[in-house]
Amino acid sequence: MKNKQFKSGFITILGRPNVGKSTLLNAVLGQKISIVSPIPQTTRFQLKGILNQQNSQIVFVDTPGIHLFKEKFAYHLNKVSLASLVEIDLILYVVDVSRPPGQEEKKIIDVATRQKSKVVMVLNKSDLGRKYLNDYIELWQGKIENIQTQDPLIYYIPVSAKTGKNIEKLKDVLLELTPEGHPFYDKDTSTDFPDKYRAADIIREKLFLKTKQEIPHSIAVEIKEIQEKERSVYVLAHIYIQRSSQKKIIIGKDGGLLKEVGTEARSDLENIYKKKIYLDLWVKIEKEWQNNSRILQDLGYWIK
Template structure:
């Protein structure tokens, strides 16, 4: 019997830092979502489109579900939880690194409130040699979630288990046509990617509250003689954070700019000129209009 083409939407959810964005990038084979070793890296819902001869899976990478500490956190949580409904499948990702915590219960509360079938995914298995420990972790995690259809052990870093997961996802999706043209890999614009890559470097090079207090706004994105010219504002929320982003004699902003430019040249396959400015907007993470201006959240929360 000839299998009919399949398509559907799969949301990837979990607490911060479990490796959701890493998995999306691995599956798509290109960087479409930024990654860092700090929690709360992703702030938006980012579509990653995986097209094969037998089907098309539209993944939604989502922000880590967490207890919000400020208004921006509330917005981000809303982005994550609103992605739970209206999808064909939820990939709920858990991370054995710290065992199960209160934060996992919070994820379970939101996931269990939706009626979408769940694939439970234990990530980061490359860090473990003790299989029994991983199996015990899987058993404990399984008790938290309703609607589990299947369970997987994977490593988003090495790719172990990912092909099997993709096969099972395609199997579970309904018959349907492509939702996006086959050459699409993301629903996000190049402009969005540019602002995210700058934020990724700030997450990489600065510590504690600083990277989380940053918004990046693209002010110019234009092409001239094969050169992509990008001008962006880095917005911080306190005067004291500005010198941290600038660094001694401008060394930090230079480091951020160079690393971001190199990544963007690779992603866009083009020479990039990147100009960065630092601005202070007092307590922007508590102010609705500024949150929408500095986080690309305008469209998804309308």
């Protein structure tokens, strides 16, 4: 019997902020690569999660949610999302069926139509009910099809990234649509996310989960030092915020909030490194970090 051909491909995950793109990536991979929070615009990187199976390798690209704000930093987030579309095999378009479609959907339809990419529409959060499911499907009716064969280039699948419902089925569909090809990465690689950005994101996730209103968006985390030794890792991180009033909140009463952030982040980092972590956190006021290209570059957020 002939050996099955190896399949490989790139899949970009697109969608509005907060629809569950990063949760979905982690569910598909069966491990936490990308941080998740209830606050929109959690993901700031274009980061890859790699699904290695017996005869296939699928590279998923998580992206910041596409949105319509106009600030410089927000502009970069959109740019990061759209830059991920170069040379991809498939768009995984995630929507939240518990909320009505937003204006951003049009932008995503435009991009997909222009690229003539195949689109798998993931109707996520179906565990919360399917009130708006058909509204999303209708938006795409007749929008993209293969001109020669009139075949639609869009597939729909309701899932719950949170409960895991239909995730295996989604993986089967994606594998089916992945072209034959060679692996791009070593089969043991699960992400291309550089350690220092991944560690910074883990700390930022804990801060996002513990702060409210405008504070999460004012936060950035920069890893100034990682020293890996045989049995332990020392990590020095700066937490940037924009105002001195925010500094008080982040440090918390008797340093309580910062301590909790440190404990939780350390536990996540210990799971990744399988070593003891020494975490040193410093809170700094950096008023203009969102408009400062040097800082954005150091944070890894800036792309040309």
